[in-house]
Amino acid sequence: xxxxxxxxxxxxxxxxxxxTFELSETDVSVANTLRRMLIADVPTLAIDxxxxxxxTTCLLDEYLSHRLGMIPLRYYDxxxxxxxxxxxxxxxxxxxxxxxxxxxxxxxxxLGVQFSDKTDNPNTKTVSIxxxxxxxxxxxxxxxxxxxxxxxxxxxxEGISLVKLARGQHLYLEARARLGCSKEHAKWCPVAVATYRxxxxxTLNTPALSKLTLKQREELVECCPDQILxxxxxxxxxxxxxxxxxxxxxxxxxxxxxxxxxxxxxxxNFITVKQSESRFVFTVESTGCMHPVEITRSAMRRMEEKLxxxxxxxxGINEGV
Amino acid sequence: MNAPERTAAFTxxxxxxERKITYLPSPQIPNAGTFTFNKEDHTMGNLIRHQLLRNPNxxxxxxxxxxxxxxxxxxKIQTRDGTTNxxxxxxxxxxxxxTECGQLQEKFDDAMSKFEEEEHGNTGRNM
Numbered sequence: 001x002x003x004x005x006x007x008x009x010x011x012x013x014x015x016x017x018x019x020t021f022e023l024s025e026t027d028v029s030v031a032n033t034l035r036r037m038l039i040a041d042v043p044t045l046a047i048d049x050x051x052x053x054x055x056t057t058c059l060l061d062e063y064l065s066h067r068l069g070m071i072p073l074r075y076y077d078x079x080x081x082x083x084x085x086x087x088x089x090x091x092x093x094x095x096x097x098x099x100x101x102x103x104x105x106x107x108x109x110x111l112g113v114q115f116s117d118k119t120d121n122p123n124t125k126t127v128s129i130x131x132x133x134x135x136x137x138x139x140x141x142x143x144x145x146x147x148x149x150x151x152x153x154x155x156x157x158e159g160i161s162l163v164k165l166a167r168g169q170h171l172y173l174e175a176r177a178r179l180g181c182s183k184e185h186a187k188w189c190p191v192a193v194a195t196y197r198x199x200x201x202x203t204l205n206t207p208a209l210s211k212l213t214l215k216q217r218e219e220l221v222e223c224c225p226d227q228i229l230x231x232x233x234x235x236x237x238x239x240x241x242x243x244x245x246x247x248x249x250x251x252x253x254x255x256x257x258x259x260x261x262x263x264x265x266x267x268x269n270f271i272t273v274k275q276s277e278s279r280f281v282f283t284v285e286s287t288g289c290m291h292p293v294e295i296t297r298s299a300m301r302r303m304e305e306k307l308x309x310x311x312x313x314x315x316g317i318n319e320g321v
Numbered sequence: 322m323n324a325p326e327r328t329a330a331f332t333x334x335x336x337x338x339e340r341k342i343t344y345l346p347s348p349q350i351p352n353a354g355t356f357t358f359n360k361e362d363h364t365m366g367n368l369i370r371h372q373l374l375r376n377p378n379x380x381x382x383x384x385x386x387x388x389x390x391x392x393x394x395x396x397k398i399q400t401r402d403g404t405t406n407x408x409x410x411x412x413x414x415x416x417x418x419x420t421e422c423g424q425l426q427e428k429f430d431d432a433m434s435k436f437e438e439e440e441h442g443n444t445g446r447n448m
Contacts, residue, residue: 003375004417009428011436021432023425029371030421036364094332184327293433300429304422306365310358311415313341317356318408 005030016082017147017285019292023196024279031196031280037299038194039182041306043087044289045073045107045141046187047177054172057129057163067162068175069187071131072144072289073107084294089140090179107177108137114170126166132159134175141177144288190295193285198275200248202228202240208270209238216261220271223257225249229271238271250275330392331360344408353381353399354407362386366394372414373398378405 007026013019023031050065057064077084089104096105111134118127131143145159146152163171182189209217214236221229221238228244231237241247250273258269284292333339339359347353358365366384373382381399398407 003372003413004420004424007421007425007428009425009432011432014433014436021429026421026425027371029367030425033364033368034425040364181331183331296429297426300422300426304419304426307415307419307422310341310365310369311412311419314408314412314415317342317344318412 012281014293016291017288019284019296020281021296022199022279022281026278028277028280031282033303034299035194035196035282037303038191038284038295039189041181041183041302042190042290042295042298043085043092043179043181043302044188044190045075045086045090045177045179046185047071047073047109047175048180049176049178051174051176052172053174054170056169057165057171058169059163064163064171064173065175068111068134069185071134071160072287073177074142074144074289076140076142077294078140080291080294082291082294083144084290085298086141086179087298092179101176103138105178107141109134109175109177110137110173111135111175112172113165115165115167118165126164128157128164129162129171130157130159131162133162147288190286190290190298191284191292192287193283196280196282198250199245199279199281200228200250201274201276202244202248203272203274204238204240205268205270205272206237208268212261212270220254220257220261223253225251225253228273248273333360347397347399350399352401352403352406353397356396356398356407356411358394358396360392361394362392363394366396368418369411369414370396372418373410376410376414377401379410 005026007030008024010022010024011019012021023034047065047068050061050068052061052064055061055064059067073086074083075086075089076082077088090107091105093101093105096102098105111129113129113133115127131145134143136142143159146155165171180188212220214231217236217238218231221227221231226244226247226249228241228248229238230241232239254271254273255269258271259265261270284296286292286295290298333341341359341361343357343359345355345357347355363386366386370382370384373379378401379398380401381397384394384396386394396411398411400407400410
């Protein structure tokens with residue numbers, strides 16, 4: 001018989017780089033799997049092969065190539081009108097039908113800068129090569145140099161700094177980017193932060209609490225560093241603070257203080273703070289390569305694809321048996 | 322030089338005819354067997370195990386990731402009696418999870434459109 005759950009989702013806040021939402025009426029294993037998929041299984045673009053033609057800079061070829069690989073690359077999704085899922089247009093090279101690489105599986109970047117290109121001033125000692133100097137072969141793919149226009153205005157460089165050049169130095173290379181996932185290398189990771197926390201479930205044992213003095217109640221309220229409780233001015237009863245759901249970090253202070261206040265160790269606790277088993281608040285922060293809503297959609301889609309694939313394999317096994 | 326390819330952690334080894342799932346019935350315990358998920362990890366292992374625990378026909382389910390460098394999951398499933406066998410409960414569990422996943426995506430899209438509507442509504446009112 002089917003045992004599936006009916007999850008509920010509620011968006012708390014959404015900005016171009018951070019998304020918070022509440023997932024409820026589902027199990028912690030689903031939340032954890034979603035978190036793992038967000039970190040490890042979302043396909044993104046990153047530079048993977050670098051062909052150095054000339055490098056007279058102070059950094060070694062491989063050092064530069066590593067820095068180039070770590071640059072987050074954005075793919076502009078015309079249908080969604082924002083930076084989205086590159087797997088809509090690109091395929092992984094091993095899945096591609098071409099033999100030796102084609103625009104569907106590789107995006108080529110060229111970087112050719114010499115000192116004299118950047119400045120005419122004879123007093124300048126060094127100039128910076130940044131991610132803004134990378135020229136892409138696909139107009140929809142570009143390096144994510146800044147998170148916002150505000151950051152761009154306040155920045156000292158024109159993009160992510162790659163290497164500094166001195167007079168007479170020259171860098172000319174070609175780089176190819178492909179689709180990959182974070183399991184292969186962290187450069188393909190789309191998120192800076194993908195985490196979830198539990199909503200607290202607080203139960204107040206009112207009959208036991210009413211036996212405490214006002215001073216004891218104030219002590220209980222003060223001992224919690226998150227300040228999730230408060231004393232009602234009129235009745236002197238302990239109440240929950242307004243935003244206790246956001247502030248709770250499940251510290252043990254309340255528990256230890258109650259142990260000392262109880263008449264005997266077997267008595268019930270006055271206040272129990274427990275992690276909810278079915279309500280989770282997710283925070284997804286993107287590195288700039290994709291909109292966090294697109295990252296979450298991509299992770300959920302990949303989760304479904306994986307489960308469908310496993311279902312097919314399992315059905316095959318059952319028939320064999 | 323001796324390091325294995327990073328892709329070996331999640332792509333099946335087709336040269337050696339590696340299948341995604343293999344099954345070994347248990348010789349001693351009735352209605353039990355071990356499923357091996359090749360090139361999988363806790364992401365799917367924990368998810369499937371928790372779903373199987375919700376099925377009343379399942380007497381025992383546990384999974385193991387033998388070593389971080391060995392990329393497979395071994396899952397032991399034992400059903401209560403002979404009416405359902407481990408393969409059937411596993412298929413049911415994965416099926417339920419697929420439905421739930423589809424629901425998640427739908428709910429997410431609904432929640433996003435509701436959120437965007439509210440945002441536009443608010444900015445409209447503020448103007």
